[in-house]
Every structure is written in C-alpha cells, then in structure tokens.
Amino acid sequence: MINVRVVAFILGVLLILEGAFMFLAAPVSIVHGDNDALYILLSSLATALAGFLLWISFRNCNKNIGKREGYLIVSLGWVLFSFFGSIPFLITGAIPSYTDAFFETISGFTTTGASVLNDIESLSHGLLFWRSMTQWLGGMGIIVLSLVILPILGIGGMQLFIAEVPGPTPDKLHPRIKETAKRLWGVYFIITSLEVILLLFGKDMTLFDAVCHSFTTLATGGYSTKQMSIAFYSSPYVHYVIAFFMMIAGTNFALTYFIMHFKFKNLWRNEEFRAFLSFIGIFTLGITIILIFTVPEQSIEKSFRNSLFQVVSIITTTGYTTADYLSWMPSAIILLLILMFFGGSAGSTGGSIKIVRIVLLLKNGLIELKRLIHPNAIVPVRLNREAVKPEIITNVLAFISGYLLITVIGVIVVSFMGYDLETSMGSVAATLGNIGPGIGDVGPAFNYSHFNDITKWFLSFLMLVGRLELFTVLVLFTPTFWKK
Amino acid sequence: MINVRVVAFILGVLLILEGAFMFLAAPVSIVHGDNDALYILLSSLATALAGFLLWISFRNCNKNIGKREGYLIVSLGWVLFSFFGSIPFLITGAIPSYTDAFFETISGFTTTGASVLNDIESLSHGLLFWRSMTQWLGGMGIIVLSLVILPILGIGGMQLFIAEVPGPTPDKLHPRIKETAKRLWGVYFIITSLEVILLLFGKDMTLFDAVCHSFTTLATGGYSTKQMSIAFYSSPYVHYVIAFFMMIAGTNFALTYFIMHFKFKNLWRNEEFRAFLSFIGIFTLGITIILIFTVPEQSIEKSFRNSLFQVVSIITTTGYTTADYLSWMPSAIILLLILMFFGGSAGSTGGSIKIVRIVLLLKNGLIELKRLIHPNAIVPVRLNREAVKPEIITNVLAFISGYLLITVIGVIVVSFMGYDLETSMGSVAATLGNIGPGIGDVGPAFNYSHFNDITKWFLSFLMLVGRLELFTVLVLFTPTFWKK
Numbered sequence: 027m028i029n030v031r032v033v034a035f036i037l038g039v040l041l042i043l044e045g046a047f048m049f050l051a052a053p054v055s056i057v058h059g060d061n062d063a064l065y066i067l068l069s070s071l072a073t074a075l076a077g078f079l080l081w082i083s084f085r086n087c088n089k090n091i092g093k094r095e096g097y098l099i100v101s102l103g104w105v106l107f108s109f110f111g112s113i114p115f116l117i118t119g120a121i122p123s124y125t126d127a128f129f130e131t132i133s134g135f136t137t138t139g140a141s142v143l144n145d146i147e148s149l150s151h152g153l154l155f156w157r158s159m160t161q162w163l164g165g166m167g168i169i170v171l172s173l174v175i176l177p178i179l180g181i182g183g184m185q186l187f188i189a190e191v192p193g194p195t196p197d198k199l200h201p202r203i204k205e206t207a208k209r210l211w212g213v214y215f216i217i218t219s220l221e222v223i224l225l226l227f228g229k230d231m232t233l234f235d236a237v238c239h240s241f242t243t244l245a246t247g248g249y250s251t252k253q254m255s256i257a258f259y260s261s262p263y264v265h266y267v268i269a270f271f272m273m274i275a276g277t278n279f280a281l282t283y284f285i286m287h288f289k290f291k292n293l294w295r296n297e298e299f300r301a302f303l304s305f306i307g308i309f310t311l312g313i314t315i316i317l318i319f320t321v322p323e324q325s326i327e328k329s330f331r332n333s334l335f336q337v338v339s340i341i342t343t344t345g346y347t348t349a350d351y352l353s354w355m356p357s358a359i360i361l362l363l364i365l366m367f368f369g370g371s372a373g374s375t376g377g378s379i380k381i382v383r384i385v386l387l388l389k390n391g392l393i394e395l396k397r398l399i400h401p402n403a404i405v406p407v408r409l410n411r412e413a414v415k416p417e418i419i420t421n422v423l424a425f426i427s428g429y430l431l432i433t434v435i436g437v438i439v440v441s442f443m444g445y446d447l448e449t450s451m452g453s454v455a456a457t458l459g460n461i462g463p464g465i466g467d468v469g470p471a472f473n474y475s476h477f478n479d480i481t482k483w484f485l486s487f488l489m490l491v492g493r494l495e496l497f498t499v500l501v502l503f504t505p506t507f508w509k510k
Numbered sequence: 511m512i513n514v515r516v517v518a519f520i521l522g523v524l525l526i527l528e529g530a531f532m533f534l535a536a537p538v539s540i541v542h543g544d545n546d547a548l549y550i551l552l553s554s555l556a557t558a559l560a561g562f563l564l565w566i567s568f569r570n571c572n573k574n575i576g577k578r579e580g581y582l583i584v585s586l587g588w589v590l591f592s593f594f595g596s597i598p599f600l601i602t603g604a605i606p607s608y609t610d611a612f613f614e615t616i617s618g619f620t621t622t623g624a625s626v627l628n629d630i631e632s633l634s635h636g637l638l639f640w641r642s643m644t645q646w647l648g649g650m651g652i653i654v655l656s657l658v659i660l661p662i663l664g665i666g667g668m669q670l671f672i673a674e675v676p677g678p679t680p681d682k683l684h685p686r687i688k689e690t691a692k693r694l695w696g697v698y699f700i701i702t703s704l705e706v707i708l709l710l711f712g713k714d715m716t717l718f719d720a721v722c723h724s725f726t727t728l729a730t731g732g733y734s735t736k737q738m739s740i741a742f743y744s745s746p747y748v749h750y751v752i753a754f755f756m757m758i759a760g761t762n763f764a765l766t767y768f769i770m771h772f773k774f775k776n777l778w779r780n781e782e783f784r785a786f787l788s789f790i791g792i793f794t795l796g797i798t799i800i801l802i803f804t805v806p807e808q809s810i811e812k813s814f815r816n817s818l819f820q821v822v823s824i825i826t827t828t829g830y831t832t833a834d835y836l837s838w839m840p841s842a843i844i845l846l847l848i849l850m851f852f853g854g855s856a857g858s859t860g861g862s863i864k865i866v867r868i869v870l871l872l873k874n875g876l877i878e879l880k881r882l883i884h885p886n887a888i889v890p891v892r893l894n895r896e897a898v899k900p901e902i903i904t905n906v907l908a909f910i911s912g913y914l915l916i917t918v919i920g921v922i923v924v925s926f927m928g929y930d931l932e933t934s935m936g937s938v939a940a941t942l943g944n945i946g947p948g949i950g951d952v953g954p955a956f957n958y959s960h961f962n963d964i965t966k967w968f969l970s971f972l973m974l975v976g977r978l979e980l981f982t983v984l985v986l987f988t989p990t991f992w993k994k
Contacts (some may be wrong), residue, residue: 093883357925360934364918387911394908395988398981399577420900423907424878427871430914434848441841447949448931450844465931497882504879 028508031087033098037106038080044107045074047163048114048156055152058234062118062150069113076110094507096175101499103167104490108132111160120149125479132486134160136493137168137375139248139345139462140453140485142475146253151234154251158238165245165375166214168493169279170207173373176495213283218244221271230261243271246375248345248462255470256335256346265331265348269338276302276342276370297410298371298382302341305368305381309337309361316358340365343377345462352469363465366455367429377460377492379429386414386422428496433458436488443481453477457485458492512992515571517582521590522564528591529558531647532598532640539636542718546602546634553597560594578991580659585983587651588974592616595644604633609963616970617958618644620977621652621859623732623829623946624937624969626959630737635718638735642722649729649859650698652977653763654691657857660979697767702728705755714745727755730859732829732946739954740819740830749815749832753822760786760826760854781894782855782866786825789852789865793821793845800842824849827861829946836953847949850939851913861944861976863913870898870906912980917942920972927965937961941969942976 048070055063091099112131115121121130126142133140134157143149149157218240225236235251242249252258256268274282281299284292293299310333317329324332332349339346340362351362368384370376389407396405406413436454441447445467452464453474463470474482491499501507532554539547575583596615599605605614610626617624618641627633633641702724709720719735726733736742740752758766765783768776777783794817801813808816816833823830824846835846852868854860873891880889890897920938925931929951936948937958947954958966975983985991 097882355928356930356934357922357928360921360925360931363931364922387915390904390908391912391915392988394905394912395981395985396990398581398985399988399990416900416904420874420904420907421878423904423911424874427907427910428875428878431871431875437844438841438848441844444839444841446840447844447847450840497879501879501882504876504883506880506883 028094028098029088029090029092030098031084032089032091033095033102034080035084035087035089036091036099037102038077038082038084040103041077041106041110042074042081043077044110044163045070045072045077047159048073048111051114051152051156051159054155054234055150058151060150060152062114062120062152065118066114066152066156069110069117072113073110097498097501097507100171100175100494101490101502104132104135104164104494107135107160107163108486111135111156114153114156118150118153120153123479125482126475129474129482129486130157131160132489133457133462134158134247134249135164135167136460136489137161137164137245137247137343137377138457138460138489138493139242140457140468140489141249141462141473142482143253143473144475146251154238155234158241158247158249158251161245161247161249162218162241164493165247165275166211168245168375169210169214169373171494173210173278173280174206176498209283210279213279213286214244216286217271217274217282221267224267224271225264228259228261228263228267230259230264239268240271243268243344243346244275244375246272246275246342246344246370246377246460248339248343250346255348257348262327262331265335268346269335272338272342272344272346273302273306275344276338276374276376278371278373279375280373281371295410298385301385302371302381305365305384306334306337306341309341309365310334312361313337313354313358316355320355336362337365340461341368341376342370342374343459343461345456347463347470350470352465352471359465363451363455366459366461366464369459378458379426382409383422383426385409386419387426390419390423425496428500429458432488432491432496436484439484440481443478445477445481453481453485454488458488460489460492512578512582513572513574513576514582515568516573516575517579517586518564519568519571519573520575520583521586522561522566522568524587525561525590525594526558526565527561528594528647529554529556529561531643532557532595535598535636535640535643538639538718539634542635544634544636546598546604546636549602550598550636550640553594553601556597557594581982581985581991584655584659584978585974585986588616588619588648588978591619591644591647592970595619595640598637598640602634602637604637607963609966610959613958613966613970614641615644616973617941617946618642618731618733619648619651620944620973621645621648621729621731621827621861622941622944622973622977623726624941624952624973625733625946625957626966627737627957628959630735638722639718642725642731642733642735645729645731645733646702646725648977649731649759650695652729652859653694653698653857655978657694657762657764658690660982693767694763697763697770698728700770701755701758701766705751708751708755709748712745712747712751714743714748723752724755727752727828727830728759728859730756730759730826730828730854730861730944732823732827734830739832741832746811746815749819752830753819756822756826756828756830757786757790759828760822760858760860762855762857763859764857765855779894782869785869786855786865789849789868790818790821790825793825793849794818796845797821797838797842800839804839820846821849824945825852825860826854826858827943827945829940831947831954834954836949836955843949847935847939850943850945850948851917853943862942863910866893867906867910869893870903871910874903874907909980912984913942916972916975916980920968923968924965927962929961929965937965937969938972941972944973944976 052063052066108131112127115127121127129142221240221243222236225231238251281293281296313333314330317333335348336351367379369378369380372380372382393405393407407419433454437450440450440453449466452466453468456462456464536547536550592615596611599611605611613626705724705727706720709715722735765780797817798814801817819832820835851863853862853864856864856866877889877891891903917938921934924934924937932950936950937952940946940948
C-alpha cells in the first residue's frame, strides 16, 4: 500500500514554502511601481493556503517514506509547483492562456527555459522576478534530488555519487536530506550572491537584472528578463562572467562544496569534471575555428566568445544566447545539437544525459573492444580510479538508451502535429534536455508560442521526464508501481 | 603473434572464388552483344591470379585460426573483394574515377546499394550483372559471418543465435563453417531462384533484370538495373513480389531454413520475427494513413503499397524505392529515418542495428523500471522464453550505443565537409546502416556522386564498419589487438 497521506503531507509543506517564496515577488513589483502586487499576493496566499490545508489534514499521518512515496512526492511536487506557480501569470493577465501559463511555469521549475512569451519586457518586475525564481527554486530542488534522493532510489547510476556527497551517510532518508540539503543550499546561495555582485561590477545591469540572471544561471535555467537574452548586453565582461557561472552551475555541487572548503584534491581527481572541461574545450575550439573561417569580418575574440558562450550555455543546458547560432554553418549547428545530449555534471542543476554517463558510455565502449580479444579477462570500467559495478554500467546504458528512445518517440509525436524534422528534433532535444532554445523553429530567434496546445502539453511532459531523470516519472506509469 | 600467413592463405582462396564469380559476367556481356567481355575476363583472371599467388605462397602454413585471425580475414576480405571487384568498372571506363569505382563496389559487397552512377542504364549487361552479383556475394558472406563466425567471436550479442543455427555445434571454427554454410547457402540459392521465377511471371521484367533484382533483393542490397529503381516497373505485382522477398531476406536465414523443413514452431516462437512483422505493420499503417490524408488523389491501394514497399525496403536495409519519399510529409520522412536504425533480423542479410537488439533494448528498459521498485528481485530479460544473460544485455546496449556514437561522429565529419544537417544525417544513417538512399541530398531522387572524394572514402569506411557489426572492424584499431 502506498502511503498517500505522507505524500500529501509533504506536498503541503512544500506548497507552503512555494507560497512564501512567491510572496517575495510582491514587494519587487511595489518597489518598481508595477500595479500587480495585489495579484501576486493573492496567488501566494492561495498557494500557501492549499499547502496549509494539506498539512493540517495529514499532519498526524504515519511518517514512513519508502521508495514509492519518494517517486510520487518528486513527480507530483514538480507538477503541483507548476500548477500553483502559474497562477500569477494567469490572474494578472500577463499570460492569458492556461496552457501557456503552465508551460512557462513548468519550463521554469524544470529549469528548462523554453518560453512562449513574445514580449518578455512587457511583464511586470514582480512577474519577471517570480519567473526567474521558479528556475532558482527548481535548481534547489534538483540539487537535493540528484545528490540526496536519487542515489538512494538508485536511478540511472546516480548511486555512484553517494560517496562524493558531503555530510553523513545514514541509511534513513530523513536526516540525510536535512543535513546535506542545508550544506548544498548554502553553496548555491553563496554562488548566486557572488554572481550578482560580479554582474553589478560590470555596470551593464541593474540590480534587478543581475539578481534575476543570477537566479537563472545557477539553475542552468536560462530565463532572461530580455527578449534578446544575453545578446541584449553588449559588454564582453557580462558574457564571460555568465559563462563562468554557467560552468560552475554545470559542475557537481558536492565538488563545488569541497572547493569552497579548499579541498582541491577532489576536483582534479574527478573524471567527470575533467571530461566536462575537455568537452567544453574541444567543442569551443571546433566552433571557434568554423566561425573564424566563415565569419571573417568578426574579430577572433568575438568568434571565440560567441563559441564559448553558446557551447557552455548548451552543454550546461542553460539556454542563454548571445548569438543566433542557426545562422552559423551546418557543421557548427550539428555540434551544438550533439551537445544538447551531453548535459551538465551529475549533481549539478544541468539536465540532459549528464557528462558522467557519457564518460562511462565511452569507457565501456573501449573496454568492450578489449573484451572481444580477451573474453575471459575481467576488465572493469573505472571511474575516479575505482571499478564501477557492472549493474551500474547496465543502469547507465539503459538510461542513455531510454533517453534516446524517448527522444525518438518525441520527435515522431511532434512531427505528427505537422512540424518539420529540424523543429521536431530541436524542440524535443531542448525540452527533454531542459535546455530551452533548440534548432529549427525553436532556435534562438524564436520561441515556443507557435506550437499548438497539445504539443505544448506534450513538451511540458518531456521537460518533467527529462528533469526527473526519466525513470522517476515513468515508473509511475507501470502497473508494478501500483501493485499490492 | 597473429598468424598472418593463414590470413593470407584464406584471402587467397577467397580471391580465387571472387575471380570465378566475376568470370560469369563475361558470357552475360557476350550474350547481350556488349563489347566489354574481354575486359571483364581480364579482371576476373587478374583477381584469380592474385588469389592463386597468395594461395601457392602460403599453402603450407600453420592452419590454426584464432579470434584475431578471424577478425583480420573478415575485415580484409571485404576490403580486398572491393579492391579487385572494382577493376571491371575501372578498366572498361564505365566508372573512370578510382574513388567512385571503389565506392560503388564496396557499396555492393557490403550490400549497401549507395550508388555514384548518374546513368545506370548506360552500363553494359556484364557490368550490371557483376554489380548485382557483388551484392549477392556480399549477402552470402554476411549470412555465414552473422550466423557462423560472429557468434563464435562473441560480437554484440550474436552468441544468442548459436542455438538457432541448424547443423552441428562443434567448438572448432572450421567444420562448423563448412557444414552450416552449405546449408544456409542452399536456402539462399533456392529463394533467389524462386524470386526470379515469380518476377518472370509478372512479364514486366526480362530474365536479365529478374536475375539481377533477385540477387540484390536477397542480399538486401538494393542495386537496381534501372536509374529509377523499382519505380521503373509500374506493375503492382512486381512491387508486392519484391516487398515479399525483401521481408524474407530480412528474416534470420536459420529460421527460413526451418520453414523450408516444415518446422513452423520455430517461426512463431521467435520473438525477433514477430517484432519484425509488428514493426513493419505499425510503420506501414502510420505512413499509409499519412499518405491517404496528404495525397488524397492517390488510390488507397497505392498509398498502402508505397508505404509498405518503402517501409520494408528501409527496415530490411535494402534501399529499393518505388516513390520519392522525400516529397512526403515530414512525419512520414521521420518514421523512415527512424526505421533506418532498426535493420533486418540478426542472421539475415539486413544491416543496421537489427531487430533483436531493438527488442532487447525495449525489454530491458521496461525491466529497469521494475527493478526500481523491487531492486532486490532478480528479473532477467527474456527472449523466446529464455532468460538472457546480463553480459549479453550489456553487450547489446554497448553495441547500440556504439552504433549511435559512430553515427554522431559520422554526422560531424560529413557536416565538416560542408554538407547540411539532413544530408549529413541521411548519408551517414544510410551507409552505416547499409541501406543506400537516405534523406537530404541522398534521397531517392539523388545519389552519392556529388560528394567529394574524402567524403566518399569516409562513407565507404562506414559501410564496412556497419556491415561487419562495428566491433569486427574497430577492434583492428586497438593496440590490444596487435599486442604480443
């Protein structure tokens, strides 16, 4: 029997928190002289009230949380947050269609950054703040999910990273979440503040824009307060600062925690981090060379910067843009399309397949070749010098195959709605990978507003599935989950 | 130490056989009054002579064949066959460029069917016969390779099918090859003859065309004697007959052997076969519906026939066409593009990933979901009611990932040559999968002649890698292979 009551209880607590965070958007609107503070306040109260009702009804429930309850809380949590989070957009009339408001909000909480807005600057400061904050909160959720909860649930090889997590390693879910979450959120908060300060130094951004962009950088979300995204800011300083923080956001937060405690050993020893940097280096170099040859009128610095920014933005699944990369050569576009399947490091806010899985995939491939010649030799795949259990390799390979399978099914579905190959591929890769802009008609110069409603709901579902490491959501659709 | 001498000896024997088969093209030219019989004869003699020299030099060698020798013979065999097989095209002047002649020949022996010819009908009957025969011989090689040699070498889960192969199951490579090969080739020959007879019944084809097309159907090769491919023949009868034989050619030849011995039990029990039929059914239905709605002026029968033919042609990796599918809706094109990664059954002449691997991928994915809820329960993946060993699952998943990885690298390489996304994807999917026509500029209305030489050599390499189940070729590039 699934303990539905504790699920409802915890969702209640989470909704109260969401209401509290939403509340913060009201003063932002007031300070900037927008006239929608009351609406935001009402939305916040409605959210908190819904949470309170759940909390009060189930507060005496049995507090045992097993795996099934864990899966339910996580999946429903993201959906409920998006449901209530969309209220401010709806009741202010900023996004009149419910489908659109939900799409924009789940795109926030899943840190995707795919938008349906054709005029972002027309939104009030309070709504823009809330929109950025959905991503920041989604990022907080993901860090705890990927570093604390998923390793325990054993999804897609995530148990690999248990050893890397700071804090105690008890068997019970509860104390672990509390202690570890606090430490990781401390890191998250400090780095966000640091980015705000550095962005303000550039004098190109207001405090408001600096805060909003820092929220969405750390979450690798990519929502900007400008329709032009980061291309709005001409200063190279801003581009480099944001690129740097996207790279931090795409790094395992447990690693970052160690760095902040001056334990650099963990950093160099970490193969995922080295691979992450290497991929960025190789792809940046490749695209820089293409740009130097094909856009000779542009300075080499700018070619490098545009290449670096777009590569980092896509590999970390942030989705900010400083250039319309669809105007580049097909080879450069293809490199970016491939990067959409890489994703950030495990334990970061980045989405998609994740670097460590790509690394294990490549290493296992090489070892398969060795096994062909010495079939009886036992050659384990090693990560950070330690042998990886075969089950984890199967797990990782199943994850990657599952990811690609869902991509393929997604492309079929979207193309059946009447969209072309590139748009279908681009929108599926960019939503399942939680990136935002893709290729085709969802490139940097476009957005998701032109899709029909069914497609928008479908892509929302893909964002959720991608964000929650596929199986967390898919398992809810198996009969086994609900049995007994 | 690798026994290079026995490799040379066997290659010698194989070359003598190639020379003998090539010889058969000379009388075909003479009968049809073409004036290039002498050139074909000379090519045939040169090939046989080269083989004879190898044979005579190494006939006293140590005849021990281990795994490494096996890999070398297979890979070098295909390359050498293509090298000598291209001589007739070159010395008759039919294909003046060496790159083109090699491309056309390796595309034959790998049963790919990607052509560089802009006017196929201008070739003499002897050359067309030889061109079709390269595919037929390639198909013979593949049947033995996939049903007899690869299971012993243990590549990509091929050991699964050992039990299905008729004939004795000794530990030694040699007697097994001889006995089993004879039986399988018997089946291959009988079915080819059957197709010739049925095609002649249609009265739409000459004996020459019927033989050539039967050669390339059974090999799932797809070389036609007509520039328009099967679209040249307007008779639905021809289309259905060829579609039927493509389906047989895409079925495990061991299964077909059982059918011919009236052991139908093996057929219904075989999950790969059922999945093969199901995939054909689902994709045909999907595309038929699209065609009925988007090409309403066409009869339903024709929509169904065009859908069925193209689906069967691509899933079996044959590559014949009766319609320019690139003029269809994007969703139909996407379905065909996806099919390019399915391939025929293992143990058939079809290329690409193969149905059984797709089936295991899907089953393992479902079981991963179950494992999430019951992590300690041992739930094996089952195929044909028997549990599949975890090593084989890892093997299969590694194969699929490797296949996709090579596809990705291939697309990058081709796009760097300056080709667009669809052409890069289409040409790589269609050569690695041994299909022939793809999407973009290698669609049914085009061919491969417009690529530059480097790309042609690269695509030739992909055909070889795809045809030999990836690892057979790639292993030769590892240091481990050459060590000690």
